[in-house]
Each structure stands twice: as structure tokens, then as C-alpha cells.
Amino acid sequence: MSPPLRHGRYIPAMTGALSAATIAQAPKVLLHDHLDGGLRPQTVIDLAESAGYRNLPCQDAADLARWFSEAAYSGSLERYLETFQHTVAVTQSAEALARVSRECAEDLAADGVVYAEVRFAPELHVEQGLSLRQVVDAVLDGFDQGTTGSIGDGRWIRIGVLLTAMRTATHSKEIAELAVEYRDRGVVGFDIAGAEAGFPPTRHLDAFEYLRRENAHFTIHAGEAFGLPSIWEAIQWCGADRLGHGVRIVDDIDMSDPHEPQLGRLAAYVRDRRIPLELCPSSNVQTGAAASIADHPIGLLRRLNFRVTLNTDNRLMSGTSMSREMELCCEAFGWTLDDLQWLTVNAMKSAFIPFNERLDIINTRIKPMYAALKEAEFATTKG
Numbered sequence: 001m002s003p004p005l006r007h008g009r010y011i012p013a014m015t016g017a018l019s020a021a022t023i024a025q026a027p028k029v030l031l032h033d034h035l036d037g038g039l040r041p042q043t044v045i046d047l048a049e050s051a052g053y054r055n056l057p058c059q060d061a062a063d064l065a066r067w068f069s070e071a072a073y074s075g076s077l078e079r080y081l082e083t084f085q086h087t088v089a090v091t092q093s094a095e096a097l098a099r100v101s102r103e104c105a106e107d108l109a110a111d112g113v114v115y116a117e118v119r120f121a122p123e124l125h126v127e128q129g130l131s132l133r134q135v136v137d138a139v140l141d142g143f144d145q146g147t148t149g150s151i152g153d154g155r156w157i158r159i160g161v162l163l164t165a166m167r168t169a170t171h172s173k174e175i176a177e178l179a180v181e182y183r184d185r186g187v188v189g190f191d192i193a194g195a196e197a198g199f200p201p202t203r204h205l206d207a208f209e210y211l212r213r214e215n216a217h218f219t220i221h222a223g224e225a226f227g228l229p230s231i232w233e234a235i236q237w238c239g240a241d242r243l244g245h246g247v248r249i250v251d252d253i254d255m256s257d258p259h260e261p262q263l264g265r266l267a268a269y270v271r272d273r274r275i276p277l278e279l280c281p282s283s284n285v286q287t288g289a290a291a292s293i294a295d296h297p298i299g300l301l302r303r304l305n306f307r308v309t310l311n312t313d314n315r316l317m318s319g320t321s322m323s324r325e326m327e328l329c330c331e332a333f334g335w336t337l338d339d340l341q342w343l344t345v346n347a348m349k350s351a352f353i354p355f356n357e358r359l360d361i362i363n364t365r366i367k368p369m370y371a372a373l374k375e376a377e378f379a380t381t382k383g
């Protein structure tokens with residue numbers, strides 16, 4: 001894994017009461033992670049070499065990790081998205097896609113993730129002649145190898161794939177159809193992503209209506225750089241099951257009396273209906289959606305019992321991991337193992353795999369693993 005970097009500097013993790021070692025062992029569920037945002041720096045260099053891609057800013061893995069993190073700390077979503085030009089450029093072959101998917105599964109498993117939904121946009125990987133289906137097949141193949149290998153190494157993980165359509169393009173219906181075609185082969189849902197301002201989700205209404213008719217699941221990037229209208233459209237017009245980020249829902253919470261926050265109608269609807277928020281603190285700090293982790297609305301939204309989930313978004317660009325996000329939130333908000341379990345169960349409840357399979361992971365993995373960690377913590381405190 002790349003080292004934790006903030007503004008290009010290594011910051012040692014401080015977790016208050018919870019040790020980094022305990023957090024590392026905690027079982028994790030990740031719903032919002034981009035395949036092209038999570039490449040290993042050395043892999044970017046290797047793949048650039050074999051693809052003859054000459055535009056990387058540097059050739060050393062540590063320097064490249066730092067470059068990605070610094071470039072991503074621009075304060076603008078549009079600049080942030082530019083960093084993906086490199087990772088997308090080097091993943092235009094089936095071999096490259098399978099490798100980055102295998103490594104993604106291995107890295108997540110090593111981080112204690114037991115269930116992840118990883119998303120990518122097939123339409124971005126067809127520049128050198130692959131068909132959309134060949135792209136999806138290569139990714140599924142890589143995840144298969146990575147999960148089988150991790151289980152062989154004693155780390156259990158399951159991965160579901162989300163197919164993403166770019167909101168600035170016009171392929172969303174075709175990608176939605178592809179998601180339905182592959183629904184029994186590892187694809188569990190659909191998403192739209194990309195620059196939010198000027199590209200409301202309702203531009204892709206035909207794709208969402210099609211998915212609803214097919215009883216398929218989808219999430220929508222909304223309420224990240226752009227505010228409440230985007231969230232409202234995603235839920236009330238498009239029928240999103242979950243909100244990718246959705247962090248701007250705080251704009252509909254009146255905090256004039258901090259002891260008694262007043263929810264507006266949209267915020268109340270989101271909370272009442274238990275609509276999952278795929279919150280990504282480090283990513284939001286990078287794009288300027290939050291000033292710092294301590295200022296991030298995840299603390300408030302957790303206190304108000306929204307269906308909060310914790311996510312990485314782009315592990316390479318943010319120099320992060322699930323453990324790192326947990327450490328940062330424990331430090332900022334004083335979260336305990338109870339909070340981490342609550343978030344993890346929330347995420348598992350909100351996954352797109354069938355209900356009985358979600359329940360099985362909660363009951364046979366998440367709860368027993370947290371119970372063991374709490375017992376160990378209790379023994380340490382008592383000792």
C-alpha cells in the first residue's frame with residue numbers, strides 16, 4: 001500500500017484510544033472505491049513501460065505516490081479528475097485490467113476488508129480496441145484471481161463490481177444494459193460519476209428508468225461538489241438506492257441551535273428512508289468539499305444517525321486505505337469499536353448483493369470479529 005500522505009507529507013496515524021493495530025484487524029466493508037483510483041504506484045510505472053506510455057511525471061514509485069497525492073490536493077474536483085488520465089491510459093489492455101483488479105482485491109483483503117464494491121467505467125478502457133465486454137471480463141477475471149489468492153492466504157474477501165457511466169458522456173443506457181447483462185456474473189450494480197456541476201443526474205434518466213424496470217440496483221455520485229438539487233434529483237427523479245458521497249445533505253440541516261439540529265424535508269427524507277450515504281472524508285478534504293477531517297460532516301451525520309458508511313473513494317490519489325480513514329475518524333471524532341462496527345454493519349446492510357448473503361457476512365464475519373476485538377481491548381484495559 002502507498003504510505004499515508006497529506007499534502008505530500010507523511011503524517012503518523014494518531015487514533016486516540018484505539019490503536020492502529022486494532023483498527024487494522026477490524027473487519028471492514030467498502031462500498032465506494034474506484035478501480036482506476038486505487039492502482040499501486042509501482043504498477044502504474046510497470047504498465048506505462050509495457051504500454052509505451054511516456055507521460056508519467058516521474059519513474060520512482062514513492063515520487064509518483066507523492067505526485068498523485070499533491071496533484072489531487074488542488075481544491076477542485078475537475079483538477080482532481082485530471083490525475084485519472086494516467087491511470088486510465090495505462091489500463092487499456094485485458095492484461096493490465098486483470099492485474100490492477102487482482103492487486104485491488106489483494107490490497108483490500110490485506111487491509112481487513114471483507115466485502116467491497118469496486119466501481120469502474122468500462123467506456124474509459126476501450127481506447128486501444130477492447131470491447132466493453134472484454135473490459136468487464138478482464139476486470140472480473142482479475143477480481144476472481146485476487147479473491148481466490150487472498151482466501152488461499154487466509155484472508156477472506158468478497159468483491160462485487162459496479163459499472164460506472166460517465167455523467168459527461170452519453171453511454172449511460174448502454175452501460176446500464178451491460179450491468180444487467182452481467183448481473184449474475186459478479187456485477188452487482190451501476191453508478192454515474194464525473195464532474196457534477198452542469199451534468200445533473202436527470203440527463204441519464206432513461207438509464208435509471210431502465211434499471212428500475214429490471215429490478216437492478218444503482219448508486220449515483222451526487223452531493224459532492226454540488227449541493228442539494230443534485231441529491232434531490234438523484235433520489236426523487238432517478239430513484240437511487242444510495243448516494244455516492246451525498247455529503248452536502250448537511251446543507252439541509254439547520255445548526256443555529258447546535259444542541260437541536262433541525263432537519264429540512266430532504267434531509268429528513270434521506271434519514272427516514274435510511275438512504276445510505278457513501279461518505280469519503282479524505283477525498284472530500286482533497287477536493288475542498290470539507291476543510292479538514294475534523295470539519296467533515298461525517299461526525300454530525302453519524303451523531304444524527306443517518307445511514308452513514310465510510311469509504312476510500314480513490315486510494316492512490318488520497319494516499320489512503322480503509323484503515324487510514326477509520327484512524328482519521330477515530331482521531332477526529334473519538335470513535336470507538338462500537339462506532340466502527342456500526343458503520344461496517346451499515347455498509348453491509350446497504351450492499352447490493354442479496355439480503356441473505358449480506359446477513360451471512362454480518363453474522364458470521366463482522367459481528368464475531370468485532371466481538372473478539374472488543375474482548376481483547378477490554379482485556380488490555382483491565383490489565
Ligand SMILES: [Zn+2]
Pocket residue numbers: 032034193221244313
Ligand atoms: Zn467516487
